[in-house]
Amino acid sequence: MLIKLTGGRVYDPANGVDGEIRDIYVRDGKIVSPPEDGRVDQEYGLHGRIVMAGAIDPHTHIGGGKMTIGRLMLPEDHRGDPVCHTHLTRGGCGHAVPSTLTAGYRYAEMGYTACFEPAMLPANARQAHMEMADTPMVDKGAFAMLGSDDFFLRQLAAKDDIEAIKDYVAWTIHASQAIAVKVVNPGGISAFKFNQRELDLDEQHVHYGITPRDVLLTLSRSLKELGVAHPLHVHGCNLGVPGNVETTERTIAGMEGLPVHLTHIQFHSYGTEGDLKFSSGGARIAEMVNKHKNISIDVGQVLFGQTCTASGDSMRQYGNTKSANPKKWVVMDIECDAGCGVVPMKYRDKSFVNALQWAIGLELFLLIDDPWRIFLTTDHPNGAPFTCYPHLIRLLMDKGFRNDMMQKIHPDAAAASILGTLDREYTLYEIAIMTRAGPAKSLGLRDRGHLGVGAHADITVYDDNPDREAMFGTPVFVFKNGEVIVRGGKIVKVVHGDTHVARPDFDPSIEKSLRDYFSRYHTMSFDNFKLSDAEIEDGGRGGVIIQPTAARSTS
Amino acid sequence: MSAMGENADASTFENVVCPFCGLLCDDLEVERQGTDLKIRKNGCHRAVVGFERALPASKPQIAGKDVSLDEAMTAVAQMINKASLPMYGGLSTDVGGMRAALSLADRSSGVVDHAFSGAAKHNMAVLQQAGWITSTLTETRNRADLIVIAGSDIHKLHHRFFERIVCPEETMFQDGAIKRTVVFIGDGLDQSGAKGACIDEVITLPCPLEQADEVLAALLARMRGKPIASQDVAGVAVSDIEDLAKRLHEASYSVLVWAVGELKVPEPELFVHTLCETVKLLNRTTRSAGLSMGGGEGAITANSVCGWQSGYPLPVSYASGAPKYDPEFNSIDYKIASGEGDLLVWLASFTTDLEPPETSLPTIVLGTPGIKLKRQPEVFIPVGTPGIDHAGQLIRNDSVVSLPLRALLAPRHPSAAEVLSAIEAKL
Ligand SMILES: [Zn+2]
Numbered sequence: 005m006l007i008k009l010t011g012g013r014v015y016d017p018a019n020g021v022d023g024e025i026r027d028i029y030v031r032d033g034k035i036v037s038p039p040e041d042g043r044v045d046q047e048y049g050l051h052g053r054i055v056m057a058g059a060i061d062p063h064t065h066i067g068g069g070k071m072t073i074g075r076l077m078l079p080e081d082h083r084g085d086p087v088c089h090t091h092l093t094r095g096g097c098g099h100a101v102p103s104t105l106t107a108g109y110r111y112a113e114m115g116y117t118a119c120f121e122p123a124m125l126p127a128n129a130r131q132a133h134m135e136m137a138d139t140p141m142v143d144k145g146a147f148a149m150l151g152s153d154d155f156f157l158r159q160l161a162a163k164d165d166i167e168a169i170k171d172y173v174a175w176t177i178h179a180s181q182a183i184a185v186k187v188v189n190p191g192g193i194s195a196f197k198f199n200q201r202e203l204d205l206d207e208q209h210v211h212y213g214i215t216p217r218d219v220l221l222t223l224s225r226s227l228k229e230l231g232v233a234h235p236l237h238v239h240g241c242n243l244g245v246p247g248n249v250e251t252t253e254r255t256i257a258g259m260e261g262l263p264v265h266l267t268h269i270q271f272h273s274y275g276t277e278g279d280l281k282f283s284s285g286g287a288r289i290a291e292m293v294n295k296h297k298n299i300s301i302d303v304g305q306v307l308f309g310q311t312c313t314a315s316g317d318s319m320r321q322y323g324n325t326k327s328a329n330p331k332k333w334v335v336m337d338i339e340c341d342a343g344c345g346v347v348p349m350k351y352r353d354k355s356f357v358n359a360l361q362w363a364i365g366l367e368l369f370l371l372i373d374d375p376w377r378i379f380l381t382t383d384h385p386n387g388a389p390f391t392c393y394p395h396l397i398r399l400l401m402d403k404g405f406r407n408d409m410m411q412k413i414h415p416d417a418a419a420a421s422i423l424g425t426l427d428r429e430y431t432l433y434e435i436a437i438m439t440r441a442g443p444a445k446s447l448g449l450r451d452r453g454h455l456g457v458g459a460h461a462d463i464t465v466y467d468d469n470p471d472r473e474a475m476f477g478t479p480v481f482v483f484k485n486g487e488v489i490v491r492g493g494k495i496v497k498v499v500h501g502d503t504h505v506a507r508p509d510f511d512p513s514i515e516k517s518l519r520d521y522f523s524r525y526h527t528m529s530f531d532n533f534k535l536s537d538a539e540i541e542d543g544g545r546g547g548v549i550i551q552p553t554a555a556r557s558t559s
Numbered sequence: 560m561s562a563m564g565e566n567a568d569a570s571t572f573e574n575v576v577c578p579f580c581g582l583l584c585d586d587l588e589v590e591r592q593g594t595d596l597k598i599r600k601n602g603c604h605r606a607v608v609g610f611e612r613a614l615p616a617s618k619p620q621i622a623g624k625d626v627s628l629d630e631a632m633t634a635v636a637q638m639i640n641k642a643s644l645p646m647y648g649g650l651s652t653d654v655g656g657m658r659a660a661l662s663l664a665d666r667s668s669g670v671v672d673h674a675f676s677g678a679a680k681h682n683m684a685v686l687q688q689a690g691w692i693t694s695t696l697t698e699t700r701n702r703a704d705l706i707v708i709a710g711s712d713i714h715k716l717h718h719r720f721f722e723r724i725v726c727p728e729e730t731m732f733q734d735g736a737i738k739r740t741v742v743f744i745g746d747g748l749d750q751s752g753a754k755g756a757c758i759d760e761v762i763t764l765p766c767p768l769e770q771a772d773e774v775l776a777a778l779l780a781r782m783r784g785k786p787i788a789s790q791d792v793a794g795v796a797v798s799d800i801e802d803l804a805k806r807l808h809e810a811s812y813s814v815l816v817w818a819v820g821e822l823k824v825p826e827p828e829l830f831v832h833t834l835c836e837t838v839k840l841l842n843r844t845t846r847s848a849g850l851s852m853g854g855g856e857g858a859i860t861a862n863s864v865c866g867w868q869s870g871y872p873l874p875v876s877y878a879s880g881a882p883k884y885d886p887e888f889n890s891i892d893y894k895i896a897s898g899e900g901d902l903l904v905w906l907a908s909f910t911t912d913l914e915p916p917e918t919s920l921p922t923i924v925l926g927t928p929g930i931k932l933k934r935q936p937e938v939f940i941p942v943g944t945p946g947i948d949h950a951g952q953l954i955r956n957d958s959v960v961s962l963p964l965r966a967l968l969a970p971r972h973p974s975a976a977e978v979l980s981a982i983e984a985k986l
Contacts, residue, residue: 007688069959072866077686079884082870090879095665095881097870103882104867127697134654135867154731172592197702199811199846317931322692322842326668332690337848339697340731346690402640525731527696527723529574532585532962539952543655 005045006031007486010168012050012465016057018454022433028055030461031224033485037457046375048345050465053480056436057453058462062443063237063267063302064384066107067121067135067146069128070314070344074101074385077349078312080330092498098099099243100311100385104138110300112141112490115464115479118501120145120443122186122237122267123316126153127339127528129180130535136503141489143409143462143501144546145447147237148182152193153221154340155521160222161212161401166556167511170226174510175518176230179534183447183506183551185227186267188316189241190219194345196319203319205241205254216241217258222261230552233448235263235300240272243320247276248284256299265446268304268383269293270365282357285420293372300446301372305365305396306311308353313386314346321345322423340525347353351388359417361387363410369400375437376445386459394477397439400430401472448551449504461486464505500546508553538553576964577602578653578946579609579910581854581956582696582717591969596947596967603718609910610947617928617941617972631940632978635923636985642902643859644878645669648891649905651856651913653951653964656975657864660906663875663983670900671865672874672891674913675858675860678820680886681828682851683862683872691835694814694848695957700724701731705810707742707803709834710771711821713852714749720852721752728756739809742803745771746794764792764803768823772830778804779837807837812846818853854956856909857945863954892916908942908975925975943972951976 006418009028014021029044065071075082081149082097087106089095096103119139124132124146126165136144150156150173159169166199173185191214192203198210206215223238240255242248245557251354252272256264266272269289277283311328315321318335322345325333329350336344351358372378380397384390410418418424430438444453451460463483469475476495489497515530522530537548573804575587580603589610590599596610619631639645647664650657650673654812664671673679684775699706706725713720736757746765749962753761766774770793777792777853782804787797807813815834824830834849841847849863865873867876871884874891887893894900895918903922905915914921927944945951946964948971 024907061682067867072863073686076683076862076866076872077690079687081870082884086879086881089877091913092867094662095877098880099869103870106870125959127695128959128961129953130963131959134864134952134961138658147794197812197846269718274812295575328690332686332688334686335692335842336959336975337694337698337702337846340701341697395764395849457695524729525697525701528960529585529963531574532576538962542950543658 006039006043008044008047009055009463010047010049011052012055013468014055015432016455017433017437017441019456028455028463030486033456035455035459035461040352048481050318052468054432054466054468055455056464056482057440057455057459058114058482060118060186060443060449060453061111061116061381061390061437062120062379062447063119063122063381064119064390065123065314065386066119066139067104068124068132068328070346071101071135073346074312075103077332077334077346081310093495096389100389104135105140108140110143112482112495113395113493114209114391114477115466115482116142117462117482120183120447121174123149123188124180124182125149125316125338125342127178127341130539133181133503133535133540137540137543140498140500141484143452143504143505145183146181147184147186148176148180149186149188149189149222149337149342150176151190154344155518156196157191157194157209157212157214160214160218166225168223168514169222170230171510172512173223173226173509174230177506177508178510179388181503181505181535181540181548184232184237186237186239187219187225188239188342189243189319189503190216192216192241192319193316196331197337198344200515201323203241205251205258206233210278221260221262224259224264225559228262229557229559231556232506232508233551234446235265237265237267237413239267239315239317240429243271243317244272244324246282248272249275249288251293252289252330253426256296259298261296261298265300267302268381268386269301270304270306270361270368273364273368275461278420280356282360284360284364284367286364287371289532290368290371293377295372298489300377301381302381303368304381304387305349306358306361307392307396308351308358308362308387309388310350311385311388312346314344314350315386315557316342316344318343318345321347353413356417358416359413360420362413363402363417363421363423366399366406367421367426373375373446375434376442378438378445380438394473396434397476398471399472401435403427403429409416448506450552500544502546502549503540504549504551507550509556560709567758569597572965572967575967576946576953576962577606577609578853578944578953578964579605580717580851581859582720583953583955583962584719584723585962591967592951594968605718606612610930614928619941620939622937625937628940628973631938632982633985634938635982638921638923639667639982640986644894644900645902645904646891646894646900647671647827647904647906649674649907649913649915650861651907651909652861652943652975653857653953654860654864654953656906656908656945656979657861658868659976659983661865661868663979666986668878670874670876670878670882670889670891672895673858673861674856674890675820676862676873677892678853679858679862679873680828681831682794682819683886684828685831685835689832689835692838692842692848695959696724697954699814699850700727702812703739703814704737705740705806705813707744707813707815708748709744709775709815709817710768710824710830711818712748713816713818715961716821724754726755726757730757734737736921738807742748743980744774752918762793762957764799766795767823772824772826772833774800775833775837779833782837786882807841807847808845810845813841814848814850816850816852819851846966850957852956856913857953859956859958860954863958877889895920906975908944928972940978941972942975942978943970945974948972
């Protein structure tokens, strides 16, 4: 069946298309060339409407043990947003830590067709994938967390050959069915288990003697040389600590030109000026990012209201428990592998600190000039639930709206930020880069995030509503694999997305050391640790898609 | 010999996961001879009972009469259609079975509740009121220098907990094995597992198990610097309690272990809360963590899957169309007593001991053949055991690690997931 999407205004930055009126043809779930015989089976007239690829969230905590801890911990939050079943969809709950089912529906209803869980603990990978399998509508993928796991730290401390470390990194990507690797508080989650309460970039881990800088350089080099498309995804040292702007600057400068993605950088852009010893480092970080082309970032924008922070960073989350609201929290040490911390948080516009966090995030958005290296995130649910994205897009596209919002925040925070002096308004083309083309390119999704011939027909159509919040909140149509799944912002068909993975090469002899390590220390056997394709594919909740990696190299 | 094991001629399976308690040991070696299984390595007696049992031949039945599976499922679908509040209980199953049970409960606006959630709700209450700091099995195994077994008989519950977690031959952060102290709070707890090279000292605070909460409360009070008026608490000298406080402060990484379903104290929730607050207090200066054990009959799996799919722990009611959580009023016990529930669907696919509650309400049992029943249910459908008859996944009792289950035998009965999904399709 050939479908024609006629006359829409198309924003397809991957192919350089900036708001041109174009027809798009779809057959068998893919975008195709116009048919030679001109025969069309179904046509959607999209005159006056905006057409983009389906949106891609490159950093959203949708699946895995810590999210389920957050869910179980916060019944009061769910009760404010009950979701009834319909003849198509299942019941669930929404708001800060939605049920998996509701998360999938709501992402699709906002025009998103792919979501990436950034903090999958290899020890918890099976559950993370089961939760993602229960997140319908969207494609998924996950980043394996490394850098505080004892196998890697032992390799690093023993000064193992970099090729063996690369083998282990690649093996982990296979075993946990990941597409990329994230490091969280490099070495710090492990250091916390040894009762270290902070670990700055060049501070030594008490047991292993290594530093976060060693971890970052080794892992980023490993991924580059393994040919993994997405660079090392870095949640840096000292998250949320006033003064961490210095650490972040040193981190960027210290990467020796290696490609690195710094995630939720807003939480790492804090200075210590002013009476409250809390100030914006937004301009400094933006300048560093603009200068260093090897760096990409996502913001982790804070928006006001109740949410729940959930992170692998047990060390820093333990530090944040004093701000828990409501006053309850969970911190875990996990399997000689990683950790986690789940701390509910209520960001208030009348709080100086929270208001300045909000302003810092927006400063970063507006001061970083290359939209290909900055992705739109709230680090769901850490800065705000993902359902706030349309509001955030309006803040970026509408200076008048932004200034109105700034009137409502703590006046000292507004005064302490340069936000009011920033006139930039994002264009639709730039939004399409930040929410589609950029993440797809960074993650190495060859046929997602664009509308060229051969691309997967994941397509979102909006009304050109000058209220950009309304526009991005209720797409007219969302197509997944060429099928309409959302119409007028409501689900009309339930589908299951696929799971994107990477498969970099490794020397299988690494399995010998791993087998020995598992049998000596672990409570799970080496063979059972590995997650098979069949476990993801069985049950009809979507397939596994292997995205390409470049050839392995050495330096 | 095959590590994968599923092919028909393989006769020995390695790294088999035992689904018969929450510890999910995954190092069993199981041999198949025809349709019999024999544990060759690493099974505790609970595993032997589970894997080596000879189950009676069993067919689906309506009112005690053999029928086809399809007839039985059609009858169940009709009963669910007629019910105003179907109750899906037991829920002793794997991830797939739980997914299917939730889907059916959502579709039929019923209630879901696990057989053990009456105990688990105390943990959930502490999580929802204060939270906690916890550890996992591998972390505890390698790191803990002080392990406190608090008020519950962990050795009786998990026969290999001490062997695998407390007394390993080798741990990661020292040459050979760590030297650790094990403290038992409670008289009569089985201490026979605490032996071997890594056990430095075994200490007992021998209070009656019913009063373990008093000892724990005194411990926390002393750690907070509050005086204790008497010389002893529940038969334990205050000086011994103070000694434990000192050891906890001096330990690098203490782990306080409890199993909520095994506690004998009058207020389990308060006990768990006190334990978790003790851990939190210790973490101001050193490292300490709780470790919640138990979780047999798929209890952790059921609660986790319900948690991610609905947002809430068990029990959950879908009666209004959206999931609602209420640990008292949505429990099946309450729904039976109050007369609100009018149909019981009981799912028990691991042991044969998980009996449905006594009720005169129409009852459907999806169970292991030979399951103990006080009366004949209206409909009985035999289901396979996850990890023996069919593949699947279970979540371990530290709520972090999940393990793959394999089919060791040609399936004798369909999986609970298959039966529940087929019933839903007939609604
Ligand atoms: Zn994050």
